[in-house]
Amino acid sequence: MNNTEIIFELSISLFESYLMIEFISKFNGYKYLGSKKNILFISAVILLFVNITVANYIEVFIEIPSYIAFVIMIIYSIIALRGKFLVKLFSSIIFNVVLILINSFSLFILGMIFNVSVEDMITTFGIYRFVCLITSKLILFYISRIILKLKNYKSEETPLSIWTSMTIIPILTIFIMVTITESAVFNNDTRITFYLLLSIIGLILINIIIYFLFMRLGNEYEIIKENELLKYNNMLRNKHSKEIKELYKEVQTMRHDMKNQIISICSSIQDENFNKAIDYANGIIENIDNTKKFIFTKNDMFNAIVNNKLSEANYKGIKTSYSINYELDQRIEDVDINILFGNLFDNAIEACEKLKNNKEITLVIDKKRDYIFIEVKNTIDKSILKENPNLLTTKHNKLNHGIGVKSIKKIVEKYDGIINYYEKGNIFSCNILLLEEKA
Template identity: 25%
Template sequence: MMLVLAIVEIFSVILQRIFCDSTLKKKKIRRYTDYLVWGGYFAVFNGVTYVLTYLGDGTSNIWLNILLFVCIFFVTIRILYTDSVRTLMATTIFMYMSGMCAELLVYYGKEFLAWTDDAEVTLLCTVLSKIVWYLIIKFTSLIIKLNRKAELNLQDWLEVFIVPVCSIWILISVFITGTLENYFWGFIVVFMILLINVFTYYLYDKAKENMEKQMREEILKNQCEYYIRQNRESKEWWEELRKLRHNMKQHYILENTYLEKEDYEALKRYCSENLKFLDKKDFISNSGNLYIDSVVNYKADMAEKAGIKVTANTEVPQDAEMNAEDISICLGNLLDNAIEAVKELTEDRVIRLWITTDGNNIAISIKNRYKNALHKSGGRYLTSKEDDRMHGIGLSIVRQIVDQYAGEMEIREEDNVFDVMILMYDFLT
C-alpha cells in the first residue's frame, strides 16, 4: 500500500509541474536543477506531512497541511518561474483548490455508488482523485491558452478528456472485478494507468513541438534562399554598375561621336539600353537592411509572377541587427498568406506592406483584399492551400514570436480587407 501511495504522490508532483510549465514563464535553468527542485519539493512536503502524522494520533491537521502545502509549493515555483508574486500565489491557491475539488468529486461519487470504506476502496479513490485532478489541470491549461489567444483545435480538446476519462473507467472496472484485492496486480494496474496518463501528455506535446520545429526548419531553408538570391543579385548589380562607371569616359566619347554625326537614332538606342540597365533592379524594399530587404524582395518577386503588385514602405536602419529566423517567419508567413488570398481576386490584386522602427521596437502592417469568406477552427484561420497538414500553424508561430517579445498582434477583417498589425518590443539590437 505504501509503495502505491508513493507512486500516486510522485504522479501528483508531475501534474503540478505540467501545469506550471504550461502556464508560467520558466527561468533559464539547467534541466537537472529543475528536477532537483521538484524532487526537493516532493521530499520535503511528504516528509514533513508524514512526520507530523506520525507524531500525532495517526491523523493530520487539515489547516496545518494547507499551510505547509502553500508555503512549500510557493517557494518551489518562486525558485523556478519568473512570474509576479501575485501570479505565483494564485497558481498555488488554484493547485490546492483543484486538488480538493477532485477529492470531493470522487468522495461524492463513492457515496453515490455506496462503496464500503475498506482498504481497496480507499486506494481506488486516492488514485481516481489524482486522475480527476489531472483532468481539471489539463482543462484549465487549455482555458488559459485560449485567453492568451493560443491556437487550439479539436485534437487538443480530445487529448484532454480521452485518456483521463478512459483511465477512470478502467480503474472502476478493475475494482468491480476484484483485481485490486490482489496487491501485486493492483499495483501494476495503478502504476501503468498513471504512467499512461503522463506519457500521453508528453508525447502529444512533443508531437506538436516537432511539427512546429519542422515548419521552422522549412522557413530557415527558405530564408537561406532569400539571402543567397539577394546577395547574388546585389553582387551582379554592383558589378555591372562598376563596369558602367569604369567605362564612363568611353560612354561619353561614343555619345559625343553620335552627336557630331547627328546620328540621333543611334544615340537614342544607346541611351535606352543604358536606362534599361539602370531601371532593371528597382527593388520593392530598399531600406538597405539585409534581413528585411531579402525577405520582402523575394516574396514581392513571387507575387509579381502571380500578377500581384506589392507596395512596400520599409523604414529600417541599415545597420539594425535582429533575429533573422524570427523576422523571416513573421514576414514570410504573413506575405505568403496575403499572396494566397490575393490570387483569388480578379481586381485590386495589391498587397500593401508597411514596416517602421522606433528605437529597438518594430511595427509591421500588411493589408490585402480577399474574395471568399475566411474559415476558422477554434480561433485558427484555415489555409486555402492544397497542403492543409499545417492548418494555421504559421500564424500560430507568428503569434508565439510576438509574445516572445512581449508584443501585440491584431487582425482585422472589414469589407473584405484583411489587415494584420504586429508590434514587437526590443526586437532590434
C-alpha cells in the same frame, strides 16, 4: 452550526471556488489583461462560491451542484480564456474529476480511520468533518499545482483528436464517482465501503496513467511539429538566400550594362544623335523599374529579403507600396527577419496570384508606444478567414498544415509580440506588434 463553523465552511467554499477558476485560467491562459481579466475572474469565483454555499444548505441531488459548477467554468472559459473549446472543456472536466476523487477518497479513508459513516462525515459538522475538509483541500491544492506543472507544452498545438480522447475518461469517471458516492451515503456496510474505496483508488490510478500517457503523447507531437518547423525554416532560408543572390547578380549585371549604356549615351550626345541617346536612357529606366531596390534601412537583411520579395511581386504583376517610418531594432536576429518577412510576403504573393485583377500588397512599419508595428496587407476577392480561420495551407502537401503561419507566430512570441489577422472589405491584413528593445 455556530458562527465559527459557518465562517469555516464559507472559507473552505471560497478557497475551493478560487482554486477551480485559477486552475482553468492557468491551464488555458487569459484572453484579456488588466481590470477586465480581474472582473471576469472574480465574478466566476463568486458564482461558484454562491453555488457551493447554496448546495450546502439546500437538499438537492449530490451531482446537481457539480453540474452547475461545471457550466459556470465552461462559460467563464469561453468568455475569458484563450485557446480551443475542447481544451477548455478538458481543463474544466479534469479539475472536477480531481475534486470529486479527492473529496471521495478523503471521506472514505478518514471515515474508516475514525470509524464514522460517509453520510455523517458529509452532513454532521464536527472534528471529523473539519479534518476531512482541511485534508481534502490541501491535497486538491497540491495536486492542481502538479497537473499545471506537468502541462509543459502548448496545448493549442495538440490535435483535437488527442483532446477528445483525453476528455472521455474523465467524463466517465465523474459518472462513476457520483454512483459510488451515493452508494456510500445510503449504505453503512463497512465491507461495501471498503470495496468502494478500492474502486476510487482504481479510478485515481487509471486517470493518473491516462493523463501521463496523453501528456507524453502531446510532448512527442510537439517535438514532431518542432522538427517540421525547423526543416521548413531551413528550406525557407535556403530559398530566400538563393533568391537574394539572384537579385544581386541581376543588379550587378544591370550596373555593368548601365555603364555601357551611359558610355553610349555620352557618345550619342557628342554625335548630336539625341534620339538614340533618349532611347538608351529609356532602356536604363525600364531596367531600373524591373529590377530595383525599393527599401534602404540600416538593417541589411531586412533590405535584402524585403527588396527581393517586392521585386518578385513586381515581376508577377502585383502592385506594391510601403511605408517605413521606423526601423527594426538590432536585437532581432537576421534569421528571424528572413523567416518572418519571407513568410509574410510569400503568403501575400500567393494570395494575390489567385486574383484575376486588383493585385496589391502593402507593407507598413511604424512605432506604436513600446512596440514596433508591422503590417502586411494584400487584396482578396473573398473572405479568407471565413473559409479558412486557421489559415491552413491550400497546397497539395498537407503535411505542413499552416506551418508558415506557425513560423510567424513563433517568431512573434520570441520577441514578446502580438499577432492579429483581420479582414476589411477586400483587404486581408496581418498586424504584428514586437516589443521594442529598451535602451
